[in-house]
Amino acid sequence: NAGVMQNPRHLVRRRGQEARLRCSPMKGHSHVYWYRQLPEEGLKFMVYLQKENIIDESGMPKERFSAEFPKEGPSILRIQQVVRGDSAAYFCASSVDRQREAFFGQGTRLTVV
Amino acid sequence: EDKVVQSPLSLVVHEGDTVTLNCSYEVTNFRSLLWYKQEKKAPTFLFMLTSSGIEKKSGRLSSILDKKELFSILNITATQTGDSAIYLCAAGNTGANSKLTFGKGITLSVRP
Numbered sequence: 001n002a003g004v005m006q007n008p009r010h011l012v013r014r015r016g017q018e019a020r021l022r023c024s025p026m027k028g029h030s031h032v033y034w035y036r037q038l039p040e041e042g043l044k045f046m047v048y049l050q051k052e053n054i055i056d057e058s059g060m061p062k063e064r065f066s067a068e069f070p071k072e073g074p075s076i077l078r079i080q081q082v083v084r085g086d087s088a089a090y091f092c093a094s095s096v097d098r099q100r101e102a103f104f105g106q107g108t109r110l111t112v113v
Numbered sequence: 114e115d116k117v118v119q120s121p122l123s124l125v126v127h128e129g130d131t132v133t134l135n136c137s138y139e140v141t142n143f144r145s146l147l148w149y150k151q152e153k154k155a156p157t158f159l160f161m162l163t164s165s166g167i168e169k170k171s172g173r174l175s176s177i178l179d180k181k182e183l184f185s186i187l188n189i190t191a192t193q194t195g196d197s198a199i200y201l202c203a204a205g206n207t208g209a210n211s212k213l214t215f216g217k218g219i220t221l222s223v224r225p
Binding site for chain 1: 117144145147149154155156157158161201203212213214215216217218
């Protein structure tokens with residue numbers, strides 16, 4: 001049973017470009033969470049999704065950031081018109097239901113140059 | 114605002130020592146306390162605690178939760194260099210979002 005798979009592992013974007021981060025949850029998991037980790041900071045909740053639904057996006061910046069988890073395929077976190085401050089590690093986690101432990105992927109390290 | 118505070122921020126010990134890592138929390142509608150180990154990759158799940166006073170053990174690691182005093186500890190006995198990592202504590206709530214609020218982590222270095 002493969003773990004949570006994220007790709008790419010590393011992503012470099014110029015300011016103003018778009019970044020797309022992908023997350024395939026563990027088999028049998030339908031709950032997906034995205035977290036952002038800035039240097040010297042803890043993991044910060046961004047968004048919680050179930051298949052085809054955004055349950056809570058209270059941690060997402062209001063502009064430029066969006067997330068989806070379609071019926072088929074991975075969850076996508078999209079950042080439009082990236083800025084240097086978006087540089088961070090973005091982690092995805094999944095769980096079998098919202099009361100069970102969440103398992104994390106290896107993260108995507110986004111660098112904006 | 115929900116808050117999780119871990120202490121100490123960093124710790125250096127020698128192989129064979131026992132360490133205790135602390136985590137205190139203030140979370141509305143608290144449901145669970147989780148510990149993760151983070152090396153240079155994915156945070157790896159260690160424990161999830163929901164009840165006070167019941168110790169969970171896995172090998173040399175153990176953890177316990179005190180819901181009255183709002184804290185948890187993670188103990189590591191007979192430490193090894195492979196225990197060197199950042200240990201993350203997170204608190205989950207009962208709300209519909211079930212989000213985790215993380216502390217900043219404790220950096221543990223185990224010297225040979």
